Amino acid sequence: MRLALAIAALVIALTSAAEPRKSGIDYASAATQTLQKDDAQNPGMLWVKDGQARWTERTGAANKACADCHGEIAKMRGVAVRYPAMAAPSAATASATSTQRVINLAQQINQCRVERQQASAWPAENASLLGLEAALAFESRTLPIAPPVQPLLAAAQARGEALYRQRIGQMDLSCRDCHDGLAGKRLGGNIIPQGHPTGYPIYRLEWQAVGSLQRRLRGCMTAVRAEPYPYGSSELLDLEAYLMKRAAGMPLETPGVRP
Amino acid sequence: MASALITMPKAARAGDVIEVRALVQHAMETGYRRSSEGALLPRDLIRRFTCSFVEGTGQSVSTSDGSSKPGSRLVFAATLHAAVAANPYFAFHFRAERSGTLIFIWTGDNGFAHREQVNLLVT
Numbered sequence: 001m002r003l004a005l006a007i008a009a010l011v012i013a014l015t016s017a018a019e020p021r022k023s024g025i026d027y028a029s030a031a032t033q034t035l036q037k038d039d040a041q042n043p044g045m046l047w048v049k050d051g052q053a054r055w056t057e058r059t060g061a062a063n064k065a066c067a068d069c070h071g072e073i074a075k076m077r078g079v080a081v082r083y084p085a086m087a088a089p090s091a092a093t094a095s096a097t098s099t100q101r102v103i104n105l106a107q108q109i110n111q112c113r114v115e116r117q118q119a120s121a122w123p124a125e126n127a128s129l130l131g132l133e134a135a136l137a138f139e140s141r142t143l144p145i146a147p148p149v150q151p152l153l154a155a156a157q158a159r160g161e162a163l164y165r166q167r168i169g170q171m172d173l174s175c176r177d178c179h180d181g182l183a184g185k186r187l188g189g190n191i192i193p194q195g196h197p198t199g200y201p202i203y204r205l206e207w208q209a210v211g212s213l214q215r216r217l218r219g220c221m222t223a224v225r226a227e228p229y230p231y232g233s234s235e236l237l238d239l240e241a242y243l244m245k246r247a248a249g250m251p252l253e254t255p256g257v258r259p
Numbered sequence: 260m261a262s263a264l265i266t267m268p269k270a271a272r273a274g275d276v277i278e279v280r281a282l283v284q285h286a287m288e289t290g291y292r293r294s295s296e297g298a299l300l301p302r303d304l305i306r307r308f309t310c311s312f313v314e315g316t317g318q319s320v321s322t323s324d325g326s327s328k329p330g331s332r333l334v335f336a337a338t339l340h341a342a343v344a345a346n347p348y349f350a351f352h353f354r355a356e357r358s359g360t361l362i363f364i365w366t367g368d369n370g371f372a373h374r375e376q377v378n379l380l381v382t
Binding site for chain 2: 039040041046053
């Protein structure tokens with residue numbers, strides 16, 4: 001009987017570990033939640049507006065706008081929830097299968113920029129790049145995160161999961177230690193979220209600006225006193241791929257607001 | 260890349276009180292912070308925000324300072340300081356009596372100036 005009770009208790013403990021997934025906004029204060037919900041107040045909407053303007057702006061040596069190939073930005077609904085994913089076949093890589101790779105939305109935008117618009121790629125965290133990324137993700141708001149089933153992506157997700165479990169830094173902490181083990185508890189004044197990337201690019205009150213998931217990941221790495229992987233590195237991309245798989249089915253909130 | 264978002268109804272009935280909300284993109288650097296190298300970051304603030312109303316539609320309201328234009332009426336003004344967060348947001352109420360244009364002007368350090376205008380149809 002005691003054994004049965006112990007087993008029952010263990011089963012309950014194990015299932016409660018798989019409690020319903022929560023977005024970071026569910027842990028935020030009422031004021032922050034209001035800021036995200038109300039498009040008139042949400043400062044991330046400024047970046048969205050900027051990105052929408054870029055969509056129809058002709059640029060580069062090809063003098064093409066995104067809209068010249070893709071049409072209205074509203075047609076991009078459902079695109080942002082798929083990334084990171086295998087790169088869409090591009091002009092340069094259509095024949096060369098060896099260059100197939102997994103990229104995130106920002107890299108996809110830059111690929112279009114370089115190959116179709118014949119303009120220079122934007123550097124990481126460039127405001128225009130974040131704006132376009134935010135405008136695209138905004139079109140997919142409320143849609144469930146839906147990573148595609150692709151062999152290359154599955155490999156990236158697996159590498160990402162290994163990194164997620166890897167203890168790093170002087171604090172010797174893995175992502176999992178906090179975001180699975182201690183989610184809902186406090187780290188200083190803040191509640192530790194489950195770490196689902198549901199609102200990227202997000203407006204972070206601490207940054208007072210919009211930033212990418214890679215910026216956030218690098219922030220966490222610095223916080224555990226590890227050396228952050230550089231922007232655009234395969235490690236950050238693998239982590240992104242895994243986190244999107246982990247959050248699959250959760251609705252996209254872009255532009256998210258976080259403390 | 261300064262940009263602003265104005266949220267307000269496009270039309271109202273005479274006598275209605277409408278809510279006007281204005282959000283502008285700005286770093287609001289206080290002048291008290293230091294960079295990672297220790298150098299003082301120069302102050303870069305929006306110093307003043309005004310909203311004025313010019314009666315009538317279709318007329319030219321393209322002067323850079325809507326507040327001084329004859330027939331324009333100051334609706335709302337604010338002086339901003341270092342403690343205001345980045346990307347300042349203002350919400351205020353306005354009684355719609357006649358059709359016209361609301362002109363929003365933000366001015367600040369380093370010659371910052373941004374202007375938006377929104378037409379309001381009063382029936």
